[in-house]
Amino acid sequence: MxxxxxxxxxxxxxxxxxxxxxxxxxxxxxxxxxxxxxxxxxxxxxxxxxxxxxxxxxxxxxFPTRADLIIAVYRHQVDACAEAGPALLAGGATPHAALGEWVALFVDFLVTKHGLAAVLHSDEAGFDALHAYFLDRLVPVCGQLLEAARAAGEIRSDIDAYALMRGIGNLCIGAESDPRYDARRLVELLIAGLRSPRHPLTGR
Amino acid sequence: MxxxxxxxxxxxxxxxxxxxxxxxxxxxxxxxxxxxxxxxxxxxxxxxxxxxxxxxxxxxxxFPTRADLIIAVYRHQVDACAEAGPALLAGGATPHAALGEWVALFVDFLVTKHGLAAVLHSDEAGFDALHAYFLDRLVPVCGQLLEAARAAGEIRSDIDAYALMRGIGNLCIGAESDPRYDARRLVELLIAGLRSPRHPLTGR
DNA sequence: GCCAAAGCGGAACGTCGTTCCGTATGGTTC
DNA sequence: GAACCATACGGAACGACGTTCCGCTTTGGC
The missing domain is CATH 1.10.10 (Arc Repressor Mutant, subunit A)
Structure with missing residues (x-):
């Protein structure tokens, strides 16, 4: 920056x-x-x-800040993930399926990086850059997939990419150290919850 | 202990x-x-x-450990939350609705405690007791609600209470300091994703 | 070979969790 | 009321850590 x-x-x-x-x-x-x-x-x-x-x-x-170092180490992988988004959207079956696959990609990345997810959410000063990098890079991609799925009528429309990405990131926290906790599964459920524009939870 | x-x-x-x-x-x-x-x-x-x-x-x-202090401070509220579970199940409409309400209660509790959710997942030594207390107290309640919903055929059956509670806890991390991030909403989506025993993500 | 600038190492400082021990205090016994 | 001792207290001391700073070394142009 x-x-x-x-x-x-x-x-x-x-x-x-x-x-x-x-x-x-x-x-x-x-x-x-x-x-x-x-x-x-x-x-x-x-x-x-x-x-x-x-x-x-x-x-x-x-690397003035630890965040700079982390970014530098993982930049390539994050970029690759970001670039996989449009590809999946073009090649995949439905937009919602593409979203699911892309998210799985991201989760795989996060879960294999010991503690990355935990630090990614941290609001401690100095990690803003890390935060910003991930968000800048991935939120637009997520937004694009979300938009496509929305256009196809596959998902409810009132969720934004930023919140979703943060939620996914959060769900990945601690996944690497607890065999009883399956982050992938939970993220799948979250994505599944996006589906069906019928009615949310309250039946109105 | x-x-x-x-x-x-x-x-x-x-x-x-x-x-x-x-x-x-x-x-x-x-x-x-x-x-x-x-x-x-x-x-x-x-x-x-x-x-x-x-x-x-x-x-x-x-309080030999910070966890002990935190537990002592919040014990009453956690207990109240645990006790609300069966009550909601008895009084509510469907088990799935009761689950949703109970989870909302828990999320409200977590979100208003600055940093609690973050520390709750932390695997740093010394927080085991905190971890254990929340889990011991709340997982059985969650399991009961889940079981009831399962018995009523409202949800898919292959999710266990432990993972779900951890996921909910994780989703609450950072919710208090970021107005763009709505933990309540995401948890709702997650619970919604539990629904319908039809097919998960893969259409098989 | 010489010299400034660029870069380096690690000592030093502040913060934090945690331990430890000399001292103060509450309760009990006479 | 006085004396005694186990209990509990306060805060200094220690170690780990992030971060800054400065005297010394290296580099590369002349």
Missing amino acids: SDGSSGEGAKGAAPSRRKDARRNKEALLDAAAAVFVTSGVDAPVRDIAAAAGVGVGTIYRH | SDGSSGEGAKGAAPSRRKDARRNKEALLDAAAAVFVTSGVDAPVRDIAAAAGVGVGTIYRH
Whole structure:
């Protein structure tokens, strides 16, 4: 958000920085990914620094906030998920089915990232960027699927993508550490509850 | 769990302890309730101690774990919620409607307790007791409602009370601090998704 | 080889949960 | 009323953590 993220997207060019700086950033990314797997996304900063063989200062220089680090680690996967949305909509059977499949994709992603879902909802300062990134990237996709299903008359119309995404994220919390809790199943139920524009709960 | 919680349930008799000890415990309970409202259930221990006018050591003596304090503060409300279950089942229209009303009651309780839902799912050590208390108290009630609805043929049968309660709890996380997120609505959808034993998502 | 700028490591600081122990207090006994 | 001791109290002390800051090292252009 704040720093110069203008270029960066192209081939392999990020020549503005010194070589060792780029190398350290890379090492940090790799180390963080590894540590996240074993200790969860809220692993101590020092652990990540140690795993990368750098000092803690170096982490904060490259990733001012933990959220920035998490985003950097998972950016590719989130983007892939976002891009899968339209594809599913085009190739799938009904919009509602496509929505279900896409959501399952997202849930699979979240559930396999130890603690990500938990941190994703956290309103602690500093995680705003993480929040925003996921939301910016995924809510529009979800909205598109929702809109298509709505247009097809498959779902009730009074639910918005933002709330739904947050709900799905919340349902994934703790899923990785409790075998009795099946987040996938509950999300399925939630999506199923979206169906049928007849009457909600109150029979009016 | 550990200390002598044997009596305590009766009138006002808990004479085994010293007078000041009882007074402090009471002050702590009141202070905690007040602080929880303003700063959430994960307010710093020192704040609670200060609000009660005692030292931190006193908190830990009376409530070895933060979970114990939280349980003590909300015990009455949780119990009331648990007891409302059978009443709703007896008085309500259909079992599924009763389930919906009961769940709404629980959601209302959770949503108004700043941060409770968040801490309720947390698998950090020390919160096991809190977890266990809520689950022990509410899962059986939920199971009873679920069973009744199942017997009436109103819901699909392959969801268990534990997972459902955890899902509802999760959906309530962050509801108090985000006006765009309507936990009540999502829980309604989830309950609605329970309905109709026809076919889940896959059409088989 | 020289030098500024860029980058680095890790010590230092503040916050928090938790433990521990010297001291104060309540209740009991004479 | 005084003395005694178990009970309970307060808060200092400790360790883990996030975050900041600064003296030193490395890099890359000259």
